[in-house]
Amino acid sequence: MNETATLWWDTGTESIRYIDQTLLPEKYTIVECRSIGQLATAIRRLEIRGAPALGVAGAYGIALATRVCQRNDLPAFFSDVHTAAGILRETRPTAINLGWGINRVLSKILPLQDIPSARRVALDEAEAVASEDTACCHTIGERGAALLPDTCTVLTHCNAGALACSSWGTALGVIRSAIKGGKQVNVIACETRPLFQGSRLTAWELIRDGIDVTVITDSSAAHLMRTGTIDAVVVGADRITHDAVFNKIGTYMHAVCARYHNIPFYVAAPLSTFDTQKGERDVIIEERGREEVTTMGCRVYVPDAAVVKNYAFDATPMNLVTAIITEQGVLHPPITIDSILSFKSTK
Amino acid sequence: MNETATLWWDTGTESIRYIDQTLLPEKYTIVECRSIGQLATAIRRLEIRGAPALGVAGAYGIALATRVCQRNDLPAFFSDVHTAAGILRETRPTAINLGWGINRVLSKILPLQDIPSARRVALDEAEAVASEDTACCHTIGERGAALLPDTCTVLTHCNAGALACSSWGTALGVIRSAIKGGKQVNVIACETRPLFQGSRLTAWELIRDGIDVTVITDSSAAHLMRTGTIDAVVVGADRITHDAVFNKIGTYMHAVCARYHNIPFYVAAPLSTFDTQKGERDVIIEERGREEVTTMGCRVYVPDAAVVKNYAFDATPMNLVTAIITEQGVLHPPITIDSILSFKSTK
Numbered sequence: 001m002n003e004t005a006t007l008w009w010d011t012g013t014e015s016i017r018y019i020d021q022t023l024l025p026e027k028y029t030i031v032e033c034r035s036i037g038q039l040a041t042a043i044r045r046l047e048i049r050g051a052p053a054l055g056v057a058g059a060y061g062i063a064l065a066t067r068v069c070q071r072n073d074l075p076a077f078f079s080d081v082h083t084a085a086g087i088l089r090e091t092r093p094t095a096i097n098l099g100w101g102i103n104r105v106l107s108k109i110l111p112l113q114d115i116p117s118a119r120r121v122a123l124d125e126a127e128a129v130a131s132e133d134t135a136c137c138h139t140i141g142e143r144g145a146a147l148l149p150d151t152c153t154v155l156t157h158c159n160a161g162a163l164a165c166s167s168w169g170t171a172l173g174v175i176r177s178a179i180k181g182g183k184q185v186n187v188i189a190c191e192t193r194p195l196f197q198g199s200r201l202t203a204w205e206l207i208r209d210g211i212d213v214t215v216i217t218d219s220s221a222a223h224l225m226r227t228g229t230i231d232a233v234v235v236g237a238d239r240i241t242h243d244a245v246f247n248k249i250g251t252y253m254h255a256v257c258a259r260y261h262n263i264p265f266y267v268a269a270p271l272s273t274f275d276t277q278k279g280e281r282d283v284i285i286e287e288r289g290r291e292e293v294t295t296m297g298c299r300v301y302v303p304d305a306a307v308v309k310n311y312a313f314d315a316t317p318m319n320l321v322t323a324i325i326t327e328q329g330v331l332h333p334p335i336t337i338d339s340i341l342s343f344k345s346t347k
Numbered sequence: 348m349n350e351t352a353t354l355w356w357d358t359g360t361e362s363i364r365y366i367d368q369t370l371l372p373e374k375y376t377i378v379e380c381r382s383i384g385q386l387a388t389a390i391r392r393l394e395i396r397g398a399p400a401l402g403v404a405g406a407y408g409i410a411l412a413t414r415v416c417q418r419n420d421l422p423a424f425f426s427d428v429h430t431a432a433g434i435l436r437e438t439r440p441t442a443i444n445l446g447w448g449i450n451r452v453l454s455k456i457l458p459l460q461d462i463p464s465a466r467r468v469a470l471d472e473a474e475a476v477a478s479e480d481t482a483c484c485h486t487i488g489e490r491g492a493a494l495l496p497d498t499c500t501v502l503t504h505c506n507a508g509a510l511a512c513s514s515w516g517t518a519l520g521v522i523r524s525a526i527k528g529g530k531q532v533n534v535i536a537c538e539t540r541p542l543f544q545g546s547r548l549t550a551w552e553l554i555r556d557g558i559d560v561t562v563i564t565d566s567s568a569a570h571l572m573r574t575g576t577i578d579a580v581v582v583g584a585d586r587i588t589h590d591a592v593f594n595k596i597g598t599y600m601h602a603v604c605a606r607y608h609n610i611p612f613y614v615a616a617p618l619s620t621f622d623t624q625k626g627e628r629d630v631i632i633e634e635r636g637r638e639e640v641t642t643m644g645c646r647v648y649v650p651d652a653a654v655v656k657n658y659a660f661d662a663t664p665m666n667l668v669t670a671i672i673t674e675q676g677v678l679h680p681p682i683t684i685d686s687i688l689s690f691k692s693t694k
């Protein structure tokens with residue numbers, strides 16, 4: 001299987017390169033990103049998306065900021081880098097990894113006393129974030145694969161794959177590792193309205209790896225659970241508080257239906273996704289523009305006078321989660337702040 | 348509120364007229380239908396859709412068949428009408444009302460001894476089917492309205508409105524009657540993938556009547572149930588066997604989530620939707636073409652190599668149904684074949 005990277009640093013041009021995820025599966029386009037404004041727009045437009053990939057983007061974003069800030073005195077330089085960090089941080093309110101990646105690089109460079117060192121260390125740290133993410137996904141993949149039966153059908157929602165990470169994926173990492181280990185896994189990808197990250201991205205990257213995939217509309221999942229087709233649900237996460245898993249809208253619906261049908265519901269996510277200081281009520285659920293729901297291709301599917309509510313995420317309470325698969329091990333119920341903290345502290 | 352008709356007989360041209368539902372909300376187009384082949388294509392393409400409307404289409408279809416069959420001897424004439432009935436019947440396997448409307452007109456004309464009488468009686472009976480359907484929807488609406496709180500938010504799925512009936516609607520009939528009776532009803536319409544009958548049709552006809560409507564993606568419903576936004580779910584039905592309600596894919600998901608959140612789940616349907624001779628396992632769930640899922644407007648959202656399963660309907664078992672609202676009264680649990688038959692016999 002290929003190790004598709006979704007974004008990386010291009011040393012020659014000192015810029016970020018990324019696959020524009022809004023154009024898949026019709027067009028495979030690599031974009032060169034040379035400014036913080038361009039990166040912020042790419043994140044806001046979901047050209048770059050997926051929780052771990054946003055962590056890597058945040059980290060590379062600071063490396064980029066250290067290059068595009070042209071000030072010569074250190075305080076002015078760091079002031080510009082901080083401004084850049086603020087611009088990037090505000091692009092997506094729900095995903096935690098973006099801020100985590102930004103902070104990780106910032107905390108490494110702020111103690112430094114000269115600009116060339118800050119530039120070098122920022123890039124080194126961003127590269128470390130990316131390579132650790134890849135290693136992390138492989139570990140999550142192996143731990144999650146052990147939970148799946150030798151022959152099974154797995155439902156996944158949105159894209160928690162290589163395109164959402166530096167490579168391999170979290171939920172799709174579990175599927176890839178299971179297949180690599182010899183298991184027979186049928187994959188059912190929910191298309192994931194409104195932006196079709198399941199049908200556009202998950203299907204695209206699995207097919208690219210030679211893994212068969214069946215695409216369904218989101219609301220078909222419960223029907224397939226009832227007919228006994230689904231053996232497990234595996235999804236990623238954008239933020240995990242001590243009491244809830246925030247992930248793409250629709251995740252909660254799958255969790256409720258999985259519980260009703262006694263189907264295990266697994267969340268695959270690195271520890272960087274955990275936000276133990278917060279509870280569900282502290283997290284803002286991002287609402288996005290109506291045009292994502294109303295307009296597809298050249299057609300309009302909603303009358304202008306209708307109100308549209310476009311929730312990008314929902315919260316699944318811990319009691320519906322069968323297990324959270326992390327790089328440090330698998331969290332089983334009862335999943336509490338103490339059990340989460342014990343994992344974070346061993347990192 | 349207007350009484351929008353979705354299809355009707357045009358006496359001058361001796362043809363069926365209908366609103367092409369595939370073009371809404373962008374274009375409001377009335378189509379003149381002069382042949383059985385054209386009608387069958389219109390039903391298969393969902394230009395005409397919705398369980399009660401299909402009953403009316405089936406009835407008018409036989410009236411049309413009695414006009415386009417040009418044979419002069421009675422056996423040959425009835426043979427042609429039967430062929431036409433067969434063509435129409437095969438267009439949609441899951442909805443029962445189509446066959447019911449066809450059979451109701453056929454059974455009236457088959458005993459007749461001359462072609463002019465057959466033509467006249469066929470049209471009279473088809474007109475009776477249409478006007479009874481309108482009366483039926485108003486009765487269902489009033490009975491259903493009595494079940495709703497004075498101020499409430501109702502979630503509906505797909506389109507069980509005037510466009511799906513001769514007018515007023517079943518699920519939307521309940522909402523219209525409640526509003527007409529002075530209740531404050533907020534309507535949330537699930538967009539209803541893959542063909543967006545919720546966002547395209549339900550939103551369009553409610554706005555046309557001056558009723559506010561909020562459109563959400565299908566998978567947002569559970570999230571809104573959890574946040575306490577939804578007070579009741581009201582849907583229509585394409586076929587009701589003694590053990591299950593067949594309706595648009597996604598209905599079962601809403602029923603499971605409604606039960607989980609203790610929200611009432613109502614089905615509004617005329618008795619012509621009941622198929623007491625069958626159980627769930629006897630009914631074929633129609634699977635439709637992949638292009639309905641893969642292609643919107645001028646864009647493709649699924650890679651060619653992905654398998655697509657496009658289930659048009661699902662089955663909701665009776666134990667998840669809070670009540671079925673019919674023109675004869677409201678069926679409460681336990682909803683059994685005996686309780687259904689007692690209603691049918693009083694018709």
